[in-house]
Amino acid sequence: MATILIIDDEKEMRELLRLYLEPEGFTCIEADDGEEGLAQFGRRHVDLILLDIMMPKLDGYRFCMHVRERSQVPIIFLTARSDEWDRVYGLKIGADDYIVKPFSPNEVVARVHAVLRRTKGADAAPQYEAGPIVVDEKARKVTVNGKTVLLTLKEFELLVLFLKHRGQVFTREQLLDRVWGIHYVGSTRTVDTHIKTLRIKLGEAGQLIQTVWGVGYKFDETV
Amino acid sequence: MATILIIDDEKEMRELLRLYLEPEGFTCIEADDGEEGLAQFGRRHVDLILLDIMMPKLDGYRFCMHVRERSQVPIIFLTARSDEWDRVYGLKIGADDYIVKPFSPNEVVARVHAVLRRTKGADAAPQYEAGPIVVDEKARKVTVNGKTVLLTLKEFELLVLFLKHRGQVFTREQLLDRVWGIHYVGSTRTVDTHIKTLRIKLGEAGQLIQTVWGVGYKFDETV
DNA sequence: AATAGTTGTGAATATTTTGTGAAACTATTG
DNA sequence: CAATAGTTTCACAAAATATTCACAACTATT
Structure with a gap:
């Protein structure tokens, strides 16, 4: 602690x-x-x-x-x-x-x-970029190819988590812990739904969020 | 002299x-x-x-x-x-x-x-401008499209904080800390009420204060 | 190719968050 | 000490988002 x-x-x-x-x-x-x-x-x-x-x-x-x-x-x-x-x-x-x-x-x-x-988290929040995606954490603003994309709370936090740990595979449980918080109760399938909407909103770039079959999801820009 | x-x-x-x-x-x-x-x-x-x-x-x-x-x-x-x-x-x-x-x-x-x-001459009043809003911090005066708008203390300080950190999202807690002071006790919903009255007083320009669902508010002139 | 387990998806439902008007409460000012 | 302006709370309406569900589509294993 x-x-x-x-x-x-x-x-x-x-x-x-x-x-x-x-x-x-x-x-x-x-x-x-x-x-x-x-x-x-x-x-x-x-x-x-x-x-x-x-x-x-x-x-x-x-x-x-x-x-x-x-x-x-x-x-x-x-x-x-x-x-x-x-x-x-x-x-x-x-x-x-x-x-x-x-x-x-x-x-x-x-x-x-x-x-x-x-x-907590008040210190400098830089911008994250990955391919066409640019995330300004402080302003909670996301652009894809320069176009603003409006994300909901959970979508945004999922994306930021992925960008902070590119390439790392997260299980649904891990995502729930880190985005929803450790006190979350409910189905793990809710993650799938958010991944779905996030992918849709990101358009082409949504493919960067990859499914790792039997494990979870990862953000991989080397595609 | x-x-x-x-x-x-x-x-x-x-x-x-x-x-x-x-x-x-x-x-x-x-x-x-x-x-x-x-x-x-x-x-x-x-x-x-x-x-x-x-x-x-x-x-x-x-x-x-x-x-x-x-x-x-x-x-x-x-x-x-x-x-x-x-x-x-x-x-x-x-x-x-x-x-x-x-x-x-x-x-x-x-x-x-x-x-x-x-x-000499360096003490010009620092003015903040954003779209039709002009704020003279020293004189505590706000105009929108040239028309003077009378704000209360809290409304004024909220607006100045937003203008000093455009684009940055503030949680209600952060706003309470920085405008009300760190020892404020009470509901965070009081922020909502002040945002409401501020938006009304700013008229059209009130839309520049945006709600960030699940997080708080930000001042965004890129709308 | 059949099967069991896993993931994608659209729509319905539930929950959370925010907006708002009015009332209660607190300073401030003459 | 009223009168007034400012602040806070409350309750409910409205809006936005989150979750669940059912079923389709997919993957890996025999």
Whole structure:
């Protein structure tokens, strides 16, 4: 699951946060000041940063600026009193949320989840191209030979999944997991229907979505 | 001629700067910390700010952020040693230049002139246009086919967000985050209602705000 | 060629999402 | 402290999409 970097100069605070977050399945790493935090951030993949404002050496604001130079990783500020937090300022330099101490376990966990949910997939969405198909994920726009094609939600997400993993064969179950979500219940044949409509809408290019008999489907541009 | 606001906690420094600048024809006003500086800035018209970084109460960086909330007035930072100045950080929050103490009279005068020359006439109101819609963000004014349209706060901010990110699809959650603020609690359907009223007020042009079924809304002028 | 299992397809049905008007609620302003 | 403008919620209608089903068409195996 997600890895969270906790930066606070008080050991007790770090341990408290860890205590709240690890039962939720988060992996926690710690740093006791901004410099150490930057070092940790460089070493490991981090999904979210919990950051104290008042710290020796490199304070929270400056740390945030440095991180924002090279990453859009979500950052939640921790602040001792609400009045020491300058909201406008914090959000300008790229904070995603803030929590005022003292906080409840629920609050921390809820905020972390909320921020992760919000920021998921928010980073740069490039264009995908395959033969005559061009997909702009951000705008949710698809063109085939320059002509706009209107896709429904599921069709679009299927196409994007295929384009992100060209050549890979997906079973219907895998497609249901990744496009419909793991909680989907119902027939796997619904995939077939969406593949059908997607192929029709893509016209000639629909042939790029190939049936792998007895297994599932794949997107193959080498035809 | 131009009025310069000098903010520094050392009286000697302020007088030194005044000594250099007044012979050049500049009018100088002084403040000895950020709070006083903000007060002065609110009271009088200021063409340029000379700002010390290290100050009690509200430091230079924070001060700069506050000013940038409402003005594009040029700001030159003053710093005692070059290593205390974080250039990237300063430029990000909107500094125009910086001067390292100690400085020569010539240097100060030259930098002030240079910055004023550079920024003169640069504060033209940024207008956004899309088809028949023209938005003057500074004046919070919207016209459609030349006719003024009165929008409420939320409607206006929605429209500006859309215009700043044309083509990008926003989920209702993202819109709530960015227009209502990250701590909004309540139904996401309130977005729908504002989209509705915005569309009605924009008339024909309201069609440019498109519904992306199952996802959210986007502003698309390529229809 | 017969068979069993798999996939394609069109149409009917079910479900989800969005639009909308009105009412309730909240600021804001004189 | 009214009056007004703005915001949010609600309930239902309307629209769009998703799912299922039945059967045809296909593939692989004997």
